[in-house]
Amino acid sequence: MANQEHPQVLTLERPMHHHVLLTTADGSMLGLDDNGDLALFDEASDQVIWDRTADGITHTATGTNIEIGGDVCTLSVGSDKVELAVSHGPEKLPSEYLEHLHREGWVCLNSILSQDIVDGLEKVACTGPYEHLEQSQDSPKICQGAAVGKAIAEPISLCVLREYLQTRDIHLGHPPGFNVLPPETIASAGRGWHSDIPYTKSRSPQPVFPREGPPKACNRNTFVSDFSYKNGATMLKAGSHLLDSAPPEEWNAPLANDKLPYSGPEATVVEAPAGSMFLYDARTWHRAGYNLTEHKRGMMATNYETPDVVPKRDTRPVYAKLHASPVYQELNAREQRDVTDLLMKVPDYAPEE
Secondary structure, three states: OOOOOOOEEEEOOOOOOOOEEEEOOOOOEEEEOOOOOEEEEOOOOHHHOEEEEOOEEEEOOOOOEEEOOOOEEEEEEOOEEEEEEEEEOOOOOHHHHHHHHHHHOEEEEOOOOOHHHHHHHHHHHOOHHHOOOOOOOOOOHHHOOHHHHHHHOOHHHHHHHHHHHOOOOOEEOOOOEEEEEOOOEEOOOOOOOEOOOOOOOOOOOOOOOOOOOOOOEEEEEEEOOOEOOOEOOOEEOOOHHHOOOOOOHHHOHHHHHOOOOOOOOOOEEEEEOOOOEEEEEOOOOEEOOEEOOOOOEEEEEEEEEOOOOOOOOOOHHHHHHHHOOHHHHHOOHHHHHHHHHHHHOOOOOOOOO
């Protein structure tokens, strides 16, 4: 067994350049329609990606230039005057992320979240400057700060997930939760190599799906802390989503001797800054890492499923609590719609909590 070897470590530095979005107060995004005219969209495809220039912005895909001044502007969109704010965008085009996900089974949206959202997630996770605190168990995590809902409804990653799963009507497989790994600790869950629901047995009544065919689920790990090999970043086998088998038994053999499972060169670890989102096909072989640092490592785990997959936990009661919470009003209209769809568009039957 090669568990004394090291995996391939891919380190993604914080990008020097980000595209930008132009958003309305309700969360709609400015883009160009198929005729090249300005239009508002709720989906963050390549059509809504822009770049700053010396005197305005340029539509990344077409090169169309618009002169604006500052970070807030008013433009004519159809027959309406629309106020727009320039906001943090992705490092790459959504189509580039999607292509990588199809090829490798994973993709990292490097530093996709703005710093204020990252700070809000740290408060809920009790990591970073808040790691001396303990997480609250008094209410669902999504009710503890607007940053949770804003991260769940992040539009670029949602666009990639919907395109990859070939449907807009995706839902969450469980309420959003935080995986916080203390110092000198290996995660208790996911320690061994595995694939995820619906390609493995679980508490869900969902039968195990065959690995071939269109993807049925995709995971999204939101990095609340900087993720590194040293602090327990997820380990995976790139391209394994295209294989017709689960991880081999020998990759988990050391577990019987209370040792780490396989961590050799066939495995990959992606290091990326806090605020990055790591998407991977649920068929991808992966396992948790070991935190060898002196600080907590935080991550928000969510998984996204097609309409025919029964979630592991019913998310509808959590939505009811969110809707009754003042946190719901801190989300813009698009975020409210996306969060509602993700938590409520589940199959009629879901297991009890």
